[in-house]
Amino acid sequence: MLDFLYEYGLFLAKVITFCVAVIVVVGFLVMAGQNRRHQSKAGHIEVRNLNEEFEDMTDTLDHAMMDKFQFKQLRKSQEKAEKLEAKQNKAEAKKMAKQAKAEDATAQAEQEILPSSKKRTFVLDFDGDIKASAVEFLRHEISAIISVAKTTDEVIMRLDSSGGMVHTYGLAASQLGRLSKANIPFTICVDQIAASGGYMMACMANHITAAPFALVGSIGVVAEVPNVHRLLKKHSIDVEVLTAGEHKRSLTVMGENTRKGREKFVEDLQKTHGLFKHWVKQQRPNLDIDLVANGDVWYGQQAIDLGLVDEVGTSDEVLQEAVKQSDVLLIEYVAKKTIGEKFGIAAATSLSLLGNRLLSIAQRHSIGR
Numbered sequence: 001m002l003d004f005l006y007e008y009g010l011f012l013a014k015v016i017t018f019c020v021a022v023i024v025v026v027g028f029l030v031m032a033g034q035n036r037r038h039q040s041k042a043g044h045i046e047v048r049n050l051n052e053e054f055e056d057m058t059d060t061l062d063h064a065m066m067d068k069f070q071f072k073q074l075r076k077s078q079e080k081a082e083k084l085e086a087k088q089n090k091a092e093a094k095k096m097a098k099q100a101k102a103e104d105a106t107a108q109a110e111q112e113i114l115p116s117s118k119k120r121t122f123v124l125d126f127d128g129d130i131k132a133s134a135v136e137f138l139r140h141e142i143s144a145i146i147s148v149a150k151t152t153d154e155v156i157m158r159l160d161s162s163g164g165m166v167h168t169y170g171l172a173a174s175q176l177g178r179l180s181k182a183n184i185p186f187t188i189c190v191d192q193i194a195a196s197g198g199y200m201m202a203c204m205a206n207h208i209t210a211a212p213f214a215l216v217g218s219i220g221v222v223a224e225v226p227n228v229h230r231l232l233k234k235h236s237i238d239v240e241v242l243t244a245g246e247h248k249r250s251l252t253v254m255g256e257n258t259r260k261g262r263e264k265f266v267e268d269l270q271k272t273h274g275l276f277k278h279w280v281k282q283q284r285p286n287l288d289i290d291l292v293a294n295g296d297v298w299y300g301q302q303a304i305d306l307g308l309v310d311e312v313g314t315s316d317e318v319l320q321e322a323v324k325q326s327d328v329l330l331i332e333y334v335a336k337k338t339i340g341e342k343f344g345i346a347a348a349t350s351l352s353l354l355g356n357r358l359l360s361i362a363q364r365h366s367i368g369r
Contacts, residue, residue: 023208043137043145043333045140045332046332047329049327049329050323050329054320072111085161089240109279111273115172118327119326120150120153120326120327121325121326121328122145123155123329123330123331124138124141124145126138126157126159126160126161127161128163128169128172128201129164130164132169132171133168135171138172138333141331142176142178144331145179145185146182149182150184151185154184154185155179155185155186156186156187156318157189159202160191160193160194161197161217162196162215163196164196164217169198169200169201172197172201172202173197173200173203173204176201180206185207187205187206187207187209187318188201188205189315190208190210190214190300191214191315192214192217193216195217196219199280200276200280203283208308208311209310209311209314209315210300210303210312211312212299215298217303219276219289221269221273225251226253227253227254250262250265250290284307284308286307287306292308
């Protein structure tokens with residue numbers, strides 16, 4: 001028994017030493033990463049062809065349901081149809097090139113005409129948190145799309161957000177407004193929720209589709225400010241709140257709040273709500289804003305009657321229809337992770353596995369006794 005305790009203690013000491021060493025190294029790397037936080041992270045645009053993914057799923061099912069001869073015949077007919085479509089696109093592209101008035105068109109201009117004239121649909125995903133953090137990636141994705149999209153193309157966004165900070169969601173909505181200025185048709189699909197700041201973004205679309213039980217609306221403004229003044233006063237702790245400017249601070253967390261300060265805070269909320277209502281009304285002029293701008297949320301099948309959305313359905317239905325008519329491309333901006341971040345993730349995973357391993361060993365020894 002003493003030998004076992006000695007060996008176990010020695011093993012545990014080695015493990016603790018290793019863990020401390022790893023934590024120290026990770027700490028240094030995190031600190032180094034924080035020092036470079038103000039530098040913009042390099043990233044790149046990734047593109048996935050959803051047509052190919054849908055075709056792969058269909059082929060898999062066809063292969064499972066058909067015998068070899070049936071599947072072979074199906075593939076032949078599909079390849080024949082694809083070749084015919086490619087031939088038609090090429091002929092149409094050549095016809096467009098001949099109609100070009102500029103006889104001395106450059107090779108670059110020719111390349112803009114010759115590619116397939118088939119409509120393109122660009123797909124974006126936005127999963128919003130309270131800070132609308134994804135807007136940092138969204139701005140790059142929209143810039144990339146605007147640089148290549150034509151007015152005959154389309155953008156579809158799968159939006160999921162319950163809202164958050166006014167200024168960050170205002171920026172996200174403004175980014176979507178760039179698509180309207182570029183005259184690119186724009187559809188937003190809401191499968192789960194687009195409320196408050198989420199709806200501020202959604203109303204920028206030409207067309208809004210919501211799942212039957214997706215939550216939509218919440219056109220209102222809310223703020224919660226905790227106050228610990230009475231607790232501090234009970235313990236004889238004074239807090240001095242010094243300002244320059246009458247309205248620099250209306251409510252405070254630790255100081256004593258006044259009626260005048262509360263009234264000013266509510267006044268500011270009302271102004272923000274008025275701006276929100278005006279924004280929504282601009283984008284959807286037929287909406288009865290006084291009816292829907294009371295902070296309530298509605299399910300998709302209710303929202304269509306109020307004019308908050310245009311169609312009830314899921315994003316999957318919209319994308320499957322788009323695949324039939326266009327080349328559907330999922331656009332995603334991916335930020336490059338620093339060495340510290342990569343090592344930190346790897347270290348965290350290793351420590352988690354090690355912890356699970358130690359727990360398993362301890363449980364076995366406990367059972368063995």
